[in-house]
Amino acid sequence: MANLTKTNRRDFLKIAGTTAGGLFIGFNWASCDSPKIQVLSDEEVLSQVHDFNAYLSISPTGDVVIYSPNPELGQNIITSFPMIVAEELDADWSKVRVFQAALDNEKYDRQVTGGSGAMPHSWDRLRKAGATARHLLVAAAAEKLGVPASELTTENGQIFHNGTKKFSYGEMVTDASKLTAPDEVTLKDPKDFKIIGTPIKNVKGKELYTGQPLFGLDFYREGMVNAMVTRPPFGMKIKSVDDSAARSVAGVSDVIVFKNNVAVIGETTWPLMKAKNKLRIEYEPDGTIESSFDHDRIFKELLESKNAKVMRKDGDVESAFKNAAQVVTSEYQCPFLSHSPMEPQNFFAHVKGDKAELVGPTQTPDRARMETAKLLDIPVENITVELTRLGGGFGRRLAADFVVEAVELSKILDKPVKVTWSREDDITGGAYRPAVRYRFQAALDDQGNMIGYKLRGVGINAGNSTRENNFPSGSVENLLIENVEHKSTITTNAWRAPITNFLAYAEQSFLDEVALAGKKDPVKLRLDLLDRAKNNPVGEIHYDIDRMRGVIQTAADKSNWGKNKEVMQGFSVYFSHRSYVAQVANIEMENGQPVLKKITAVTDCGTVVHPTGANQQVRGGIVDGMGHAMFTNMTFENGLPRQRNFDTYRLIRMKEVPEVDVHFVDSGFSPTGLGEPALPPTGGAIANAIFAATGRRIRTQPFIEQKEFSDIKLQIKRT
């Protein structure tokens, strides 16, 4: 029963014991809440539990241990996953303890946080895990009582016969765990859910609010050294290193040049930060060295390129545009973005001969292990990966660059090593949201109907910058979607809602332009297109028309779309990562100035497992989408990012968020994820509201750096 929490606690206690005179007090939070009730320690519970399956163990004391396999980075899966297991178990939630599971490919088959995929992947598995254990507990009780299992009911960790309590789960655990689990179990009717759909508090809340060591950067292992690394500008390699000044900093034990990097090593962090600034590193070209003005030129060239890849083609696009009553053409562009989670990248590695131990914040522990195996040329079985909590991820922690450098340094130094990135390292360290430019064209007939649609996406290390089978594909008779990619030395990676984080804004703004040109209401334009896709579909359709229509209509209804002349509104709807989200932004004029006051969001993610978590995922996604659309820019000069920290890399702050009104559509479908889907529609809703209020169409992000935006002096206030 290896688990991270135990290991970490031991390690953290060690640091406290060795350097803080044992001042660290190992609180048991449950006992702090109820000091008179004797509560067993985690270790005491874990030492006597019986395992029912990979997710669930129960102790004879009735304490229920639930393992959460997926990395926790703020999506609160560490609360919502156990809720699902506990629901089908009919557990007493107050007896549930949750542990973060370490990487274990035999027990779990998708220990990834990415793509909003955990919930749809695991929903049935988690329910079955709880229901199977319940089945066995009931079977054991039935045998003991000599009655058919069908006569027994369960509630709150107890087993009843004819309404009379017979046993607690704890009393049945030993017998039940000896029984063979059935292949199939009956799952609850969702109307009987008692835990799912309730606002259960974050299981790590108290540890978070009292500053307990939970994150990778908090990890300490006796005997470890700290390392900080200077990485090269994009397109360059090291020519020479003068480390004499860095080595002279008190507290620096070593300077190591490895691969294309220079690491400073020491016991504590601050001397390393100072030493890093004293490194004199000369670089020379190693590929193309790019600046932002190069990207503007590259975009122009790619938009005219004859070598675009056709992603989707329906009908006769050329004829449609030749016969059009009018053609609408528009281009949209977004910059690179850093993920910049609040916790900078870091990882702990200890290479011991042909074995390695990894601990830290990663969205993909399996990738961390595979890349370590590749680097060290050892079998994956020889590598353990324990997960700390992640102080944000946003896709950055899907990469393993920050893992393998810790592994490499541990091997070189033959010591346990924790590598810490400074904020500057984190922002300039690559794996960005790719910069993209889109050209949209629409052919309209004399009624304003869209008879042709063209999209060309050109991106820098963006892969496919389109989502060719997404709306409005399927609803337009003649359609051409193309992609051109520029390969750059600037590294990119998935960034929360990859591609759609900007494509949705561009597309939903463009549809607003199409509605205006065709003299149609923006909501009606979308509904008409969906009608067309429903009644007379064109080619493949990869979205559920009725669910998309559902969120559009509900959002129009909840936002009083078009009903109040004093409120200028912008509409946006997007389907991504299996969920549907429509948003309406409201701008009102105060003293002649536009004020962004409210965003209404309507989401269809199927069953809402954890309402407070889901609500915050939507609000947080909107704040994120809005902040990056409006404020954040990342530009380059000779392969170096110009923005290096939060003084110039501007993130949205409290006073810059409007009211956000969140609604969910109960569509009866199984739950889908919410880490990403609320983000894509936001920029479009706001840009469309800005147009409605001011007649200005903002086609480039971030808004605040565009001339056409700056002089409208948009204010943001909550009502």
Place this chain on the structure above:
Amino acid sequence: MANFKLRINGQEHQVDVDDDTPLLWVLRDHLGLVGTKYSCGIAQCGACMVHLNDEAVYSCTLPVSSVGSDKITTIEGLSENGDHPVQKAWADVDVAQCGYCQTGQIMTASAFLKKNPNPSLEEIENVMNRNLCRCGTYHKIREAVAMAAKLK
């Protein structure tokens, strides 16, 4: 290197570090008080907030040599059992997403409420604007500060 005597969470600590070492790294690396977070290192995000004589300060840019005998409180010393009104409000509102910034948010809020026990929402927004939350929990932070003011 020099020896510094520090008063932290009601206890005296001695550390032997360079004059320019920020209090943040003394807390994290030398005293094991890791509830105070590193995020930007340039007093822009507030993840490192501590109380210096009841005033919220950025510990990432505060050299240990300037602390003297001033009283320092970190998140670990804000309350004995995690039951400071601000911590209770944070739990009630269930504020956190990733949670990394939240100890800094709590330290900013608790220092503010001590001086201004009955703030308006605008005052709350003005003071909490110092702290970044990359997950975007701003609505809940505001709600929790307002709730904590009422809890007092």
